[in-house]
Amino acid sequence: MRIYLFTSLLILTTLHLSAQQKPNVIFILADDMGYGDLGCYGQQLIETPNIDKLAANGIRFTQFYAGTSVCAPSRASLMTGLHTGHTPIRGNYEIKPEGQLPLPDATYTMPELFKAAGYKTGAFGKWGMGFPGSEGDPVKQGVDQFYGYNCQRQSHNFFPDHLWDNEKRVELSNTLSRQTQYAPELIQKQAMAFMKANQSNPFFMYLAYTLPHAALQLPENDQAFEYYKKKFKEQPKVVKDTWDGIDYQPQPYPHSAYAAMVSKLDKYVGEVVKQLKALGLEKQTLIIFTSDNGPHTEGGNEPDFFNSNGGFKGTKRQLTEGGIREPMIACWPGKIKPAVSDHIGAFWDFMPSFAAAIGKPLPVKTDGISILPLLLNKGTQKQHDFLYWEFHEQGGRQAVRAGKWKAIREKVKQDANAPIFLYDLIADPKERNNLAAKHPDVVKKMAAIIQREHVENKDFPLISNKI
Known part of the structure; x- marks a missing residue:
């Protein structure tokens, strides 16, 4: 009986300590x-x-x-x-x-x-x-x-x-x-x-x-x-x-x-x-x-x-x-x-x-x-590899960050292929200089992420057919 009680107490103590850990x-x-x-x-x-x-x-x-x-x-x-x-x-x-x-x-x-x-x-x-x-x-x-x-x-x-x-x-x-x-x-x-x-x-x-x-x-x-x-x-x-x-x-x-x-x-x-x-x-x-x-x-x-x-x-x-x-x-x-x-x-x-x-x-x-x-x-x-965001008011917005690059697309409810603004957050953390024209390869990569990462969901009331 003493062994049983000791063993039971040990188990309970171990469980308590485990919970507290x-x-x-x-x-x-x-x-x-x-x-x-x-x-x-x-x-x-x-x-x-x-x-x-x-x-x-x-x-x-x-x-x-x-x-x-x-x-x-x-x-x-x-x-x-x-x-x-x-x-x-x-x-x-x-x-x-x-x-x-x-x-x-x-x-x-x-x-x-x-x-x-x-x-x-x-x-x-x-x-x-x-x-x-x-x-x-x-x-x-x-x-x-x-x-x-x-x-x-x-x-x-x-x-x-x-x-x-x-x-x-x-x-x-x-x-x-x-x-x-x-x-x-x-x-x-x-x-x-x-x-x-x-x-x-x-x-x-x-x-x-x-x-x-x-x-x-x-x-x-x-x-x-x-x-x-x-x-x-x-x-x-x-x-x-x-x-x-x-x-x-x-x-x-x-x-x-x-x-x-x-x-x-x-x-x-x-x-x-x-x-x-x-x-x-x-x-x-x-x-x-x-x-x-x-x-x-x-x-x-x-x-x-x-x-x-x-x-x-x-x-x-x-x-x-x-x-x-x-x-x-x-x-x-x-x-x-x-x-x-x-x-x-x-x-x-x-x-x-x-x-x-x-x-x-x-x-x-x-x-x-x-x-x-x-x-x-x-x-x-x-x-x-990247971070992705959507915002569904004010015409709709999408954004991607991949390494130092940040891409933003505006008014996507009207145009799913609206121009992408591209920023180098290391050199330009305040997003003042749009570098899209200088880096078309990066823009293409960002556009592919945007297209892939927006997944339609039957539980979500769509704001448009494209976003």
Whole structure:
């Protein structure tokens, strides 16, 4: 009996240790944050000490890209490990009264990968990949606990009348004239509770913060907001006295508000790291920080004031570098050594990277390459032959990066064979000089990639017969 009890205890202890050896993964996704919005990426006006510290303790990537240049398809790329020529969601397609085009039920997602490996999975913030009750609802895509906005359109108001707790609609007391419950605060509290509740289990937490997306809204008397008003000596702009709830709420102090929203996001990141330390989980947790696309110009925001795109050309909705090159930080104390990397990667690399990190083979093919060898400084890091993007608004755009070359094709809905603009990103990172006429062989290669990588999908409502 003693031998039996000892053996049973040993087995249980081994299983517990094995579970604990699996790294927790926290994926933090900012909303419409530009490459240059963080101090560690050169920001001079906005203070981001917590994220800067995360970068100082981990790897800061300088050539990492989002899924595309707008919310839903970029997030679909992240969740599926597929570029936007292959994802089932390739645009911001709205469903009324609430939600967007759903991920198909057969889609294999990042939360499903972790759940299959025995993880508890949580998603907090903005979803935008399936209306409530649809097959794309987060709770039907591998998420054990969801709290936040199901609909990305409704997340444009930071004082909404409701949020979602899994499949339960949570009514809030906010009205257009009485803004008392700030959604990011409510979401942060739920995320912190999830971490504490699952401290003894391996967990995956997707923190899809809505900051600093428009509208430029903050709680009354917010400390960061008041701080930046004084710092910038910003004079209020004339805006409408009342807001009818349509479009973005006007903001008389747009510079101060945007900076305060970035700083509030930084504060939340600091709280996450602090809680990891308090729970004794810091050294067994991989944290990723990035953004879904380039900086926005909505709601009165002026990204040029902050150099939000880091000096690159373009903003959100464009496939130039300013629209898709993003800050990307990976931190895992004791595993990742501090460094700066110019490795060229994209959102579709996260799925195979996480699969490798948790020892769970992927049952589906992705467009990604695991960057775990680079993160852990072990083995040889594979490189992409190319990266590919699509954008389905404003006439349609396609882009390819292959080594130093970047190709962009505009207005493809009208002309699938529209001229290709070609840039040498090493010599010309701001994409000022079109070299297409000088390098027809490279243009031909890029055109072939574009033609091959756009694959029609029956689950995707086509915007044209050719793109």
